[in-house]
Amino acid sequence: MSIADYWRLEAPRFRLEATKCEKCEKLYFPPKVVCPQCGNKELKKVEISGKGKLISFSRIDKPADEHTYVAPYYVGIIELEEGIRLSGSLVDLGDKEPEEGMKVEIAFRKYYPVGDEGVIYYGYKFRPLLMSLED
Amino acid sequence: MQTGIAGYGVYAPMNRITVDEIAGVWGEDGVSKSRGLNVFEKSVPDPDEDTITISVEAARIAMKMSRLAREKIGAVYVGSESHPFAVYPSAVHVAEALGVTPHVTAADLEFACKAGTAGMQMVFGLVAGNIIDAGIAIGADTSQGRPGDPLEYTAGAGGAAFVIGKDNLVAELEGTYSFTTDTPDFWRREGAMYPSHGSRFTGAPAYFRHVINAANGLMEKLGLTINDFDRASFHQPNGAFPLKAAKILGLPLEKIEDSLAVKYIGNTYSGASIVGFARQLDLAKPGERILLVSYGSGAGSDAFSFIVTDAIEDARKHGVPVDKMISRKRYINYATYARYRGKIRMK
Ligand SMILES: [Zn+2]
Numbered sequence: 001m002s003i004a005d006y007w008r009l010e011a012p013r014f015r016l017e018a019t020k021c022e023k024c025e026k027l028y029f030p031p032k033v034v035c036p037q038c039g040n041k042e043l044k045k046v047e048i049s050g051k052g053k054l055i056s057f058s059r060i061d062k063p064a065d066e067h068t069y070v071a072p073y074y075v076g077i078i079e080l081e082e083g084i085r086l087s088g089s090l091v092d093l094g095d096k097e098p099e100e101g102m103k104v105e106i107a108f109r110k111y112y113p114v115g116d117e118g119v120i121y122y123g124y125k126f127r128p129l130l131m132s133l134e135d
Numbered sequence: 136m137q138t139g140i141a142g143y144g145v146y147a148p149m150n151r152i153t154v155d156e157i158a159g160v161w162g163e164d165g166v167s168k169s170r171g172l173n174v175f176e177k178s179v180p181d182p183d184e185d186t187i188t189i190s191v192e193a194a195r196i197a198m199k200m201s202r203l204a205r206e207k208i209g210a211v212y213v214g215s216e217s218h219p220f221a222v223y224p225s226a227v228h229v230a231e232a233l234g235v236t237p238h239v240t241a242a243d244l245e246f247a248c249k250a251g252t253a254g255m256q257m258v259f260g261l262v263a264g265n266i267i268d269a270g271i272a273i274g275a276d277t278s279q280g281r282p283g284d285p286l287e288y289t290a291g292a293g294g295a296a297f298v299i300g301k302d303n304l305v306a307e308l309e310g311t312y313s314f315t316t317d318t319p320d321f322w323r324r325e326g327a328m329y330p331s332h333g334s335r336f337t338g339a340p341a342y343f344r345h346v347i348n349a350a351n352g353l354m355e356k357l358g359l360t361i362n363d364f365d366r367a368s369f370h371q372p373n374g375a376f377p378l379k380a381a382k383i384l385g386l387p388l389e390k391i392e393d394s395l396a397v398k399y400i401g402n403t404y405s406g407a408s409i410v411g412f413a414r415q416l417d418l419a420k421p422g423e424r425i426l427l428v429s430y431g432s433g434a435g436s437d438a439f440s441f442i443v444t445d446a447i448e449d450a451r452k453h454g455v456p457v458d459k460m461i462s463r464k465r466y467i468n469y470a471t472y473a474r475y476r477g478k479i480r481m482k
Pocket of ligand 1: 021
């Protein structure tokens with residue numbers, strides 16, 4: 001990932017910014033500039049809840065070099081309350097295994113540091129529900 | 136119009152290592168270490184957690200509790216002695232994650248363990264001066280002690296964030312006062328991995344002198360006595376110092392005991408006094424007066440007096456209790472701790 005790519009993806013990665021076509025009521029994440037259904041170019045920026053449930057997962061024992069610092073870890077497919085599906089690492093499991101159907105929410109974490117002197121990439125991962133006592 | 140706190144949030148990583156486990160590695164007696172420090176375990180960040188991630192998590196909780204629109208936020212300050220970058224602010228990461236950019240001022244602050252309260256004073260000033268509607272001040276750290284150093288028993292990770300403004304207040308600011316001198320009790324040179332300290336020099340001329348003088352200065356300024364306070368939180372480098380400071384000030388120990396998160400998550404440095412203050416806010420009744428006194432080596436203390444409002448009971452439902460952060464945990468051994476904290480040099 002280049003710094004330019006990282007910077008362009010910051011809003012979705014940092015705060016789950018999506019876009020919505022108000023003509024077809026369709027939500028896009030990652031965000032789109034043009035609605036592929038109706039061609040609408042005035043999509044509205046919206047933020048999605050970050051809460052959802054785990055659909056499936058797998059354990060990563062031998063990741064790419066830049067992720068070895070957190071290995072082993074789990075990656076899951078999450079279905080958010082808004083119906084969007086996305087993948088992300090699972091954190092704060094304690095010593096438990098993940099379970100299909102478990103409720104999760106976004107956590108803000110490091111993705112990886114680029115070498116010893118490069119930038120550090122940050123973004124969302126998912127953890128068991130912590131924030132939401134009410135609402 | 137009154138200024139104060141509209142929302143607060145605390146975050147602590149879920150890994151814990153006990154003082155007993157650390158003591159065992161160095162051939163020390165864990166039980167007597169724990170008793171002397173009044174600290175039983177400390178939090179350890181996951182390898183993908185740092186001051187920026189902790190700050191974002193705490194600030195998200197504080198924003199949610201405040202129910203303020205993000206457009207109201209005009210300042211973001213992050214106080215820490217463990218900013219991940221020497222150049223590239225933690226505060227811009229937090230502001231972007233909260234979605235409060237670009238019409239916002241932001242900066243990283245550093246003053247050992249009191250950079251968080253320094254940020255609170257700055258936001259209070261901007262709000263009281265009608266320069267911004269509201270702002271966020273955060274104190275967070277993932278500080279390290281050199282292996283085998285006494286600091287290793289207590290250096291924890293965590294932080295607290297405060298949304299400060301004039302609307303939806305859960306606690307009103309009565310006043311603030313600071314006491315600052317040049318006192319070389321603790322330092323870390325640029326590029327050094329671990330801090331150095333003046334050992335026994337850290338007590339009387341450093342911590343106690345500043346904390347006591349700041350508390351007394353605040354009371355004098357506001358025309359209050361120690362008996363006017365229902366609760367207090369002081370900087371907590373361990374669980375013993377704040378109790379001793381309370382004794383010197385004539386504050387009954389039960390008024391400070393609830394603040395001692397340090398016993399369970401360790402010394403969170405820039406987060407320490409304000410995590411304790413947040414726990415007092417979790418437990419306080421409307422109308423209660425809370426004394427907050429930070430301490431940062433080098434050295435200085437910021438003292439504050441707050442009065443809890445009726446709105447706190449409803450607002451708490453929108454936050455996350457400090458005890459929930461303290462009680463979610465997973466124990467790790469020294470080997471895992473050493474790996475997570477980069478104490479094993481691979482090259
Ligand atoms: Zn459309």
